[in-house]
Amino acid sequence: MILVVLALVIWLAMWALNTRLSTGPNADTRAIRLIVPAIFGLTILVVWELLVRGLDVPLVILPAPTHVISTFFSEIPTLWLDFQQTFIKGALSGYVIGCGAAFLMAILVDRYDFLKRGLLPVGNFVAALPIVGTAPILVMWFGFDWQSKAAVVVVMVFFPMLVNTVAGLQETTAMQRDLMRTYGAGYWPSLTKLRLPAAMPFIFNGLKISTTLALIGAIVAEFFGSPTMGMGFRISTSVGQLALDMVWAEIVVAALAGSAFYGVVAMAEKTVTFWHPSQRK
Amino acid sequence: DGHANSVKLQLQWVTQAQFAGYYVAKDKGFYEEEGLDVTVLAGGPDIAPPQVLAGGGADVMLNWMPSALAAREKGLPVVNIAQPFKTSGLMLTCWKDTGIKSPQDFKGKTIGVWFFGNEYPFLSWMSQEGIPTDGGPDGVTVLKQGFNVDPLLQRQADCISTMTYNEFGQVLDAGVSEDELVTFKYEDQGVATLEDGIYALEDNLKDPAFKDKMVRFVRASMKGWKYAEENPDEAAEIVLENDESGAQTEAHQKRMMGEIAKLTAGSNGALDEADFNRTVATLLAGGSDPVISKEPVGAWTSEITDEALK
Amino acid sequence: MAPNATSPVIAAKSLDLTFQTADAPVHALKDVSLDISQGDFVSFIGPSGCGKTTFLRCIAGLETPTGGTLTVNGMTADEARRARAYGYVFQAAGLYPWRTIAGNIKLPLEIMGYSKADQNDRVARVLELVELSDFGAKFPWQLSGGMQQRASIARALAFDADILLMDEPFGALDEIVRDHLNEQLLALWARTNKTIAFVTHSIPEAVYLSTKIVVMSPRPGRITDVIESPLPKERPLDIRDSPEFIEIAHRVREGLRAGHADD
Amino acid sequence: MAPNATSPVIAAKSLDLTFQTADAPVHALKDVSLDISQGDFVSFIGPSGCGKTTFLRCIAGLETPTGGTLTVNGMTADEARRARAYGYVFQAAGLYPWRTIAGNIKLPLEIMGYSKADQNDRVARVLELVELSDFGAKFPWQLSGGMQQRASIARALAFDADILLMDEPFGALDEIVRDHLNEQLLALWARTNKTIAFVTHSIPEAVYLSTKIVVMSPRPGRITDVIESPLPKERPLDIRDSPEFIEIAHRVREGLRAGHADD
Amino acid sequence: MRNAGPILTVVAAIFALWYLAVPFMNVKETLTGLERAGAVVTPDNPIERRDASSFGLVLKNSFAIPATYAQDRPRLPAPHQVASDLWDTTVEKKITSKRSLVYHGWITLSATLLGFAIGTGAGILLAVGIVHSRAMDMSVMPWAIASQTIPILAIAPMIIVVLNSIGVQGLVPKAIISAYLSFFPVVVGMVKGLRAPDAMQLDLLKTYNASQSQGFWKLRLPASMPYLFASLKIGVAAALVGAIVAELPAGGARGLGGRMLTGSYYGQMVQIWSALVLAAVLAASLVLLIGLAQRLTLKRMGLT
């Protein structure tokens, strides 16, 4: 009980601290921008730890963070193996193929209005197919290894990427397009010199959304059949063994990998679309 | 209080004739005769019954012993209080034309295995055969098989795990004849582990009222099982009525009931210590990463069945 | 293909243009006839919506008239556009934000296939012309509005078109910067003898710059007055305080007010 | 709390304002002193970035000066804002697009807690004042730019503030519409005897409207000239062709050009 | 409906491709079946056939093509197989029957709607908090993003068990998982929307000395409406996926998720496809409905 009360107290104290920091004089410095969310995350971990201990939550329901962290470090070789299988082979290859195909398709769709009016609504419908149903089908078609995971990822990222890229290619203003016409510029010059650069912020929006989708897709697909490694494989079998610490260690890997992937794409966005108002300053 | 007579039972799979005894006992009023109000909770591939038990979502669960013993080692003290299944229905089913005749022929082949705690008997078996399970020409390539038989039908795997009462039938239903197949029952290989036992939490069993409730529960359940064995078609009908997914077919459930009856036939509900010891031996022998590392203590009790079968 | 001095560079005869919109059709140009000769500086002035932009866009081949004839350099407007007969300056600078100032000016040169060396030469030359030599490597948002507008003029000057179409190029600028750019534009025009068609809202600007002021009125858009300016080609800024100037400005304002009467 | 006629309504003494930005601090106002009396119409003119808007925002209590003193109706600017001492008209109309014209005008009345009946009365009155009575139920986008701007003026007039702060309210309009609104604004001012502070880029506009023209120059923003207008209160539009008018305009232009010299 | 032509063409093209693909996808199992029934197929060895290309097999055994469209356990069911199953399970069955897809669709839909309501409510509240409290903005937002990298399928069972243990069962746990997926798009959209008013619109209120709550009701909320609807469309589709995911560990195999699961479990591909199609139809209808509400609302607000 003491631990529970302590958890509450810590929560309130940290919240007060964060409120002070974020409204204080240095609120806009880089350090504070990093520290505030860090404190928040740390608070959650501490409160979680105290509650698990205080309320005697069984390990098989929810392990304490310290437990998860120690498992994380002792199981690094396994986690690394799973990470390679799921992230590098499954998610990344699916991401590249899916986003690449969507990009090319977007250029076609943008060029032919007929496709835009016909394909996008149908695509919208197809995108609504839940992964839980498509994953078993794709595992059946593409086998147990990473290829089927990549296929699931392709299906998941294709449409968000397509929609964003198409929207981006139409993002130019009438004036920008007219300028091209005054130069008598044909399709390709206006694509490469105007519409693609102008579409970049949207394309990156699609790429960013797709990062988390790719990882989740690859993991979930492994629930429906896999070789004997991979993050989704480990999660589902560890649940069966009630090794919840391992489950959470994999979730930590997923969260870290997902956030890092997102961060890398966001950084690339910053360099490529440095000119966009949202990136300046 | 109201809880004194209410029991929640967590199954380890969706509603099917594998659990006919419990549905029959409920439907025929055997539980009611014992003054019990029983709720049967269906399971599925994402449900770990021990977790449900630990969370208090159920009072008793059905489980395969490897998974239950693993839970015990993880600090969740579950105890087997009855064992309605005498024999194991687990087997590997292989295409004959792959040339597999004996376990030694598995080398270089691809085999589908159920994980989720069910991989240990297989690993134990392979280590007894001296076959590595990490692929290569001299080992087997293991797949985590989903819960259907397509990997075999589509030849993504040379062998897959099946239950005599369910998946094996599905293979046959798909038009495959038995002489195209080679099967290896775990029972015959000496690596069978106990399936579908009834488990409760150790702490709860210290409470006499709970114990009494379990006694009545087991007694009524066994009555249900024996009734199901004798009236397999009626039992299958009862199961169908209780199926919420609407996906089961009558033919399938009737055949399953017939096969299930063979597995429960030898049991009056009491656990045979020899079976328990064989299960433990199999699991302790299992490969480099054994599911249990030491002889379990107190993992089963005869107190309930002794009382129930008096 | 330079047209000889006597035949007009731009010749519109009974031009008509109706936009088909969702509700009612909009009659944007009605019976517009106008000749513009080599070396003319023609300003178009008129209330909002009178069709100034539409007329300029017709000349540029960006809009297709629904009636009448229009020739530019003796060709149809669309042929002239493909032949890159003119440079067009929009109301806003419209620089591409992902290109530097130099990159923006290079854009038409790349598209028209100038050689690399020639591109750099021309960029340097026009940057100097608009007094932005130090800013070639900057991005548009790093420049003030007036500087951006000068860059967009440079962009239209970088290639060899001897018609310049300008749609309210100085609309967004403050009066002083505007005066300054007006002076520079006049100097450039005097030097190059280009033909300039210029849309503006400002009466003093129109009077100060033009050899010919076209007053338009809306609904439907038509020409109500064409005023030939008696001002000399050499025009210091304070010519605007001279009686002739005020006289012309007055006439323009009267013409405008007449067109506005129905508001 | 109406100040007596002799003490100024707005009094700024050595006002200073420096913005702290990521790189260098921006000195937006330096040593600005100015008195505005009841019933004055004061125009602020100056090149872009000279601090006109900043000064107006200081008066409105939207910006806090970093030095000097400023009183509005004898209070600090912030107190005056809380006392709802003024109406503010922004450069763009800034109507809320989800409210009808009447709804937009009602907005300040709702916030200030006027009764329902009073709200409707006032809306009807100011709509009539700006000649928009028929358009109360329309949404902003259904009106032309000029009409929107009039609606935003009506919004600032709907409640009882006798100071009106206007930041380039007619910047986006064409010259004819602008002339028309200028006339109306003058009439309104004559009728109500409000105190008006008015920012503009246009020299003729400043001269035409004001009793007092404040010329500013940038980097750092300061007042370089204050010109009292000798024009009568009654001003027909063609007063702009009169020699006095041209004379003042000339003086303003000179003041501006001096401030621009460093560009 | 000027899009009808292109849509129909695309749909027709998809069906054509689909029909074209069926023989290639199903040829191996079909040949095995025919061989068992006594037909002569080339090659006559199933292992050789496994390693052969489907293309060659179809060419060499063209007589088997009709049979590929009528498989019981097809790798790719033909469209008419799916259509007739859909017809059987929606129109031909009483909607209270457990074999009716309408019954299962309703189970999923009810969890979806409840979850969507919870998720939208929570999302809006969180967004309001983020917009009004800097501390919340800085600390919560990065973690809200991180929360979306957690595979929901992995923690869904835990959520169900934990809720179970505090006595929450039935519809609510499913709705909560569905809410977990739908709240994020709403938060992101609403934060953007509540911050949509520009400096001038905010300053205007300041000149009226308006209070924070007046600012919220009269400016921020109306300004956020277009953003709200855009995110509701994404949110409702996510809620449906969440409800389906939650049905896997919820037990009982009820609902469309349950249908997909048991379909996969018993190798009834057609059943999976029907459930999939119905799920997509549901999602599309929900999105359409929100689009309708959007048009009505924005029209009344004069925003279209």
Ligand SMILES: Nc1ncnc2c1ncn2[C@@H]1O[C@H](COP(=O)(O)OP(=O)(O)OP(=O)(O)O)[C@@H](O)[C@H]1O
């Ligand atoms: N693409 C279009 N579709 C329909 N109507 C149009 C289109 N372009 C212009 N119009 C209409 O044609 C008329 C003339 O427009 P135009 O842009 O030429 O006016 P303008 O004189 O340039 O006005 P401004 O001074 O405001 O730029 C207007 O009524 C306008 O609404």
Ligand SMILES: Nc1ncnc2c1ncn2[C@@H]1O[C@H](COP(=O)(O)OP(=O)(O)OP(=O)(O)O)[C@@H](O)[C@H]1O
């Ligand atoms: N919030 C701010 N933060 C930093 N600098 C600012 C801010 N607001 C204005 N400035 C700077 O202060 C100076 C004066 O700006 P202000 O907007 O008052 O000019 P202005 O005279 O109204 O110009 P314009 O005619 O372009 O509207 C400019 O250099 C501007 O960049």
Ligand SMILES: Cc1ncc(C[n+]2csc(CCO)c2C)c(N)n1
């Ligand atoms: C969650 C979970 N999934 C599968 C099994 C293994 N198992 C037990 S019964 C059965 C069905 C046989 O037809 C299977 C596959 C398990 N124990 N727990």
Ligand SMILES: [Mg+2]
């Ligand atoms: Mg125009």
Ligand SMILES: [Mg+2]
């Ligand atoms: Mg300003």
